[in-house]
Amino acid sequence: xxxxxxxxxxxxxxxxxxxxxxxxxxxxxxxxxxxxxxxxxxxxxxxxxxxxxxxxxxxxxxxxxxxxxxxxxxxxxxxxxxxxxxxxxxxxxxxxxxxxxxxxxxxxxxxxxxxxxxxxxxxxxxxxxxxxxxxxxxxxxxxxxxxxxxxxxxxxxxxxxxxxxxxxxxxxxxxxxxxxxxxxxxxxxxxxxxxxxxxxxxxxxxxxxxxxxxxxxxxxxxxxxxxxxxxxxxxxxxxxxxxxxxxxxxxxxxxxxxxxxxxxxxxxxxxxxxxxxxxxxxxxxx
Amino acid sequence: xxxxxxxxxxxxxxxxxxxxxxxxxxxxxxxxxxxxxxxxxxxxxxxxxxxxxxxxxxxxxxxxxxxxxxxxxxxxxxxxxxxxxxxxxxxxxxxxxxxxxxxxxxxxxxxxxxxxxxxxxxxxxxxxxxxxxxxxxxxxxxxxxxxxxxxxxxxxxxxxxxxxxxxxxxxxxxxxxxxxxxxxxxxxxxxxxxxxxxxxxxxxxxxxxxxxxxxxxxxxxxxxxxxxxxxxxxxxxxxxxxxxxxxxxxxxxxxxxxxxxxxxx
Numbered sequence: 001x002x003x004x005x006x007x008x009x010x011x012x013x014x015x016x017x018x019x020x021x022x023x024x025x026x027x028x029x030x031x032x033x034x035x036x037x038x039x040x041x042x043x044x045x046x047x048x049x050x051x052x053x054x055x056x057x058x059x060x061x062x063x064x065x066x067x068x069x070x071x072x073x074x075x076x077x078x079x080x081x082x083x084x085x086x087x088x089x090x091x092x093x094x095x096x097x098x099x100x101x102x103x104x105x106x107x108x109x110x111x112x113x114x115x116x117x118x119x120x121x122x123x124x125x126x127x128x129x130x131x132x133x134x135x136x137x138x139x140x141x142x143x144x145x146x147x148x149x150x151x152x153x154x155x156x157x158x159x160x161x162x163x164x165x166x167x168x169x170x171x172x173x174x175x176x177x178x179x180x181x182x183x184x185x186x187x188x189x190x191x192x193x194x195x196x197x198x199x200x201x202x203x204x205x206x207x208x209x210x211x212x213x214x215x216x217x218x219x220x221x222x223x224x225x226x227x228x229x230x231x232x233x234x235x236x237x238x239x240x241x242x243x244x245x246x247x248x249x250x251x252x253x254x255x256x257x258x259x260x261x262x263x264x265x266x267x268x269x270x271x272x273x274x275x276x277x278x279x280x281x282x283x284x285x286x
Numbered sequence: 287x288x289x290x291x292x293x294x295x296x297x298x299x300x301x302x303x304x305x306x307x308x309x310x311x312x313x314x315x316x317x318x319x320x321x322x323x324x325x326x327x328x329x330x331x332x333x334x335x336x337x338x339x340x341x342x343x344x345x346x347x348x349x350x351x352x353x354x355x356x357x358x359x360x361x362x363x364x365x366x367x368x369x370x371x372x373x374x375x376x377x378x379x380x381x382x383x384x385x386x387x388x389x390x391x392x393x394x395x396x397x398x399x400x401x402x403x404x405x406x407x408x409x410x411x412x413x414x415x416x417x418x419x420x421x422x423x424x425x426x427x428x429x430x431x432x433x434x435x436x437x438x439x440x441x442x443x444x445x446x447x448x449x450x451x452x453x454x455x456x457x458x459x460x461x462x463x464x465x466x467x468x469x470x471x472x473x474x475x476x477x478x479x480x481x482x483x484x485x486x487x488x489x490x491x492x493x494x495x496x497x498x499x500x501x502x503x504x505x506x507x508x509x510x511x512x513x514x515x516x517x518x519x520x521x522x523x524x525x526x527x528x529x530x531x532x533x534x535x536x537x538x539x540x541x542x543x544x545x546x547x548x549x550x551x
Contacts, residue, residue, distance in 0.1 A: 168398060176390075182345050234386075238398075
């Protein structure tokens with residue numbers, strides 16, 4: 001109940017952002033709060049992720065959630081816990097294996113990607129009736145998000161902000177060239193692993209909102225759109241976060257009137273923003 | 287090892303062996319990089335030149351020792367390494383200006399929130415010294431090969447390195463760009479006297495700029511003064527008997543060609 005007390009004033013405030021018929025519904029306001037917390041956090045992590053050319057990485061973590069949830073149900077542990085734990089494990093494993101081989105990042109991620117899905121399918125097929133539990137994770141359910149989950153998203157958003165504040169410069173330098181980062185005495189391996197873990201935290205948290213199938217979009221699409229038009233690091237973050245906020249509100253409102261899936265509509269909104277930035281780029285380069 | 291006081295070592299490599307995936311890529315490397323000299327690292331493709339740089343930077347695990355003597359003697363503990371790679375791992379459209387790039391390593395404040403006055407001034411000063419001040423606000427991904435080399439060199443020199451590592455510094459740069467680069471580098475080098483390790487496969491570049499040569503092919507084939515090392519015999523030993531290469535080296539391999547005005551020493 002303390003969670004509700006924390007959230008209630010925020011929900012009241014958000015009511016002013018929405019049309020009256022939506023503002024009267026608490027679950028809609030809760031969904032809005034959730035997407036406004038996790039959307040910008042995902043977009044902010046997406047900027048260095050795209051810089052590292054690791055867009056595929058978040059997809060692999062997203063799909064590991066499939067296995068994580070299945071394991072949770074199988075072991076009788078809360079699936080949210082196993083999902084986060086398994087996502088972190090896969091992130092750590094990818095970062096570690098990547099550092100020990102000469103294979104390209106894409107290839108290493110591809111191997112893990114396939115492995116976690118195969119494992120998930122194997123676990124699920126062995127236990128009939130598991131698929132029912134998975135529906136909510138595959139597509140996400142923003143409108144059913146609980147107060148506890150909102151608090152968790154707020155914690156993650158703050159954590160991401162703090163993490164990026166402390167490491168962003170080093171992350172971007174590492175992404176530009178590992179050798180230069182080493183020459184500047186940055187502990188590159190530790191930094192890489194920490195970033196993989198933070199990405200995994202964000203991905204597994206955002207799954208609740210938009211589902212396994214779409215979670216990558218939340219990280220990658222705003223950052224990719226920002227790349228089309230941004231000229232500096234500052235503007236790329238501002239644009240990515242701006243698009244995340246805009247498509248959060250826009251997607252939620254549109255889904256309400258179109259009666260479409262909320263997560264998918266939010267993602268479509270940011271895809272539209274991507275198309276718009278492409279157009280802006282085409283016009284400005286003329 | 288060398289008692290000549292004019293030739294302090296910046297870097298001492300002893301018994302360095304690197305294994306990658308069970309294969310010995312470098313074995314038993316003993317080499318010295320001296321202060322105030324240009325040492326060229328040459329060798330065929332796959333000889334382990336880049337791997338040796340990575341080992342010096344601590345990017346690959348190795349056996350043996352790498353000592354930064356200059357840093358130890360001058361008591362500032364950790365070595366200051368300047369490193370200029372061939373290129374950056376970035377896309378052309380990376381939303382990052384040259385100033386952003388410099389600030390990444392000179393300020394605590396995340397560059398998202400702008401640039402501190404100190405890091406802006408240090409970037410300006412470093413670029414100015416390299417004659418590249420006009421590049422300060424240019425997007426990093428849009429620089430020409432020559433411009434990028436100057437920016438990377440300016441960044442590497444900003445920290446007043448004890449040793450500077452250059453990986454194929456003038457590949458993909460036109461002749462005019464190469465001369466600019468070398469003029470500047472030569473000037474800074476003679477002022478500051480750091481050790482300079484230059485990786486190159488271009489023997490004409492090596493013969494013009496290097497004082498000493500280390501010939502590498504998974505182990506040290508030979509090392510010594512440039513004029514003594516770049517002989518047909520050593521080149522045949524390292525590259526096999528490529529008549530073109532030999533002719534090439536014979537024309538250019540006469541030590542320093544001061545008349546072309548581009549000599550890093």
